Amino acid sequence: MSLSIFLITLAFIILLQAAIPFLLKRSIAFGVTIPEQHMKERALSSYKRFYSATILITGTLALTVYLLWAKNRTLSEDQVVFAGLAIQFGVLFLSMIMYLYFHVKTTKLKRTHKWGAGLKQVRIADLASHAKDEMLPSYMFALPALITAGLLVYTASQYSQLPAMIPTHWDIAGQPDAFSRKTPFSTISLLLILLVIQGMMFGINVMTKRSGIKLTSAKKKASQIQQLAFRKYSSWFLFLTTVLITILFGFIQLVIIQGGMGNAAFMAAMPLGFLLIMLIVTAIYAFRVGQGGSRIKVTVEDEEAMETAFVDDDQYWKAGIFYVNKNDPSIFVEKRFGVGWSINFGNPIGYIFLLVSILLIVLISFFS
Amino acid sequence: MLIQIETSSDIPIYTQLSNQLIELIARGQLKGGDVLPSVRSLASDLGVNMHTVNKSYHELESKGIIRIVPKSGAVINPSIRDGISDEHRLRIVEELKPIIAEAIVLGMTAKEIQHLASSILSDMKEE
Structure with missing residues (x-):
């Protein structure tokens, strides 16, 4: 069971990591802004191909070795999980190293050939x-919290009937394998974590909605249509994620309350189903939308192609991944190497909000 | 209704912003009663400091082109039909003088300057 989970996630990670250079705008290569007239440069496309091929080949090899190793031996669950996690991190680490290598190469290429030197900023x-x-109105994100509130009331009403030991962890087969003593706090800690997650999603929607709509000077109309599509689909994606997490957590809470009623097979299938749906939705989102909507087809032609000007904000992107711009009031900005949003580290509100949310979740799960 | 800021230019960003907003009004793309985006939203779109946009809005307010209404934001004043006030005329003359002087010094003839003024005028009226 855990083997198939790891195989699926691993295949997904490898595919998505390898696909990233092709999901990006052509005006940004490995975190470096490329002016319109150099986008088709041979070196850049060979960098992209090399990046993808390396991840794809190494990843597939690791996947095959992992599969053969796990199939031909009797291994403990822990060994399978540990090796699976190690390979996942390995693939992510490899992509990171490859990214940095090509980021440095692209930066050098741009500097030595003085790309964009004579262009207006x-x-x-x-x-x-x-x-x-x-983008979806933020109050939509308060609706799932109503379900949480309902479950809180329901749990409180059932409190006296709950068993003395509350299950807190389930094994891969869906059998509870860790418990904690029944207290008012331990019975609702899962719902509290859910509430924090819902609050986090609400906050992200509010902040991304307020972030700037930045247009590309060379393709004003097209970039606006793509940006707006990116914003719309990103908020849908965020909302769907919130709903799925609410369903998963709500279901587990019902199992806790109902005690023995929780069918083990169903309990095992639920997180797996959640994982599968999340992977599929993420893949559809990434491939259909692309970075800043770059994969959204636009039929509008821009009348004037501005070849003399471009927006070069490389100075604000540390290592091409971290956006640090104190002047920009946007808390979230479009991701530079990938699809989605990224934090503006020049504006503390964003990371303080995320840090506090994560800290709350850790604290709740630690004390429950 | 595009705003285009040149960050590498010598002209300060807030002046560029004011100039472009005035031009949009002159061309009739922005009309009296229209509300400008909030300072935060325009600053985010341009990726510039909020003070820069704020400075530009206040400059437009002091020139009597917009008024800043609490809660509704920056609202464009209805265009004046019954002639320019003496105070504003004085300022325009003062600002135009050095530019015309510079044009003369750099070799523009009186005819060329007049032609330029009328071509700019007809360009703005066109849209």
Whole structure:
């Protein structure tokens, strides 16, 4: 069981990591802004291919070895899990090293050939952008919290009937294997964690909604349509994630309350189903939307291609991944190497919010 | 209704922003009663400091082009039909003088300057 979980996640991670260079805007290669006239440069496409091929080949090899190793021996569950995790981290570490290597190479290439040296640095905004924004209203994210509130009330009403030991962990077959003593806190700690997660998602939606809609000077209309699509689908993705997590946690809470009623097979299938749906949704989101909506097809032609100007914000992207810009009031910005949002480290509100949320979750699970 | 800021230019960003907003009003793309985006939202879109946008809005307010209404934000004043006030005329003359002087010194003839002024005028009226 854990073997198939790890095989699926691993295959997913390898595929997505290898695909990243092709999900990105052509104006950004390995975290470096590339002016319009150099986007088709041979060296860049060979870097991208090399990056993807290395991850794909190494990953597939590791996957095959892992499969053969686990199939031909009787191994304990722990060994399978440990090796699976190690390989996952290995793949992520390899992608990181490869990224940094090509980031440095691309930066050098840009510097030695003076790409964009004579170009004007232009930034563009549309005064009407935000009126066209179709991100989900943030109150939608409060709706799943109503379910949590309902479950809290229900748990409180059932408190006297709950067993003296509350299950807190289940093994891979769906059998509870860790318990803690029944207290008002331990019976609702799962719901409290769910509440923090829901609050986090709500906060992320509020903050991403307020972040800037940055247009590319070379393709104003097209980039606006893509940006708006990216924002819309990202907020849908966030909402769907919140709903799925609510269903998963709500289900586990019901199992805790109902005690013996929880069917072991069902209990084992639920997290697996959750994982599968999440992987599929993430893949659809990443491949359909792409970085900043770069994979959204746009039929509008920009009348004037501005070849003399571009937006070069490399100075704010440390190592091409971390955005640090104290001037920019945006708390979240479009990811530079990947699909989704990234934090502006120049604005402490964003990371303090995420850190506090994570700290709360850790504290609740530690004391329950 | 695009705003285009050149960060590598010698002209301060807030001046560029004010100039472009005034031009949008002159061209009729922005009209009296229209509300400008909030300072935070425009600063985020341009990736510039909020003070920069704020400074530009206050400059436009002091020129009487917009008014800043608590809660509703920066609202564009209805365009003035019954002629420019003496105070504003004086300022425009003061600002135009050195530019015309510079044009003369750099070799523009009176005819060229007049032609330039009318071509800019007709360009703005066109849209």
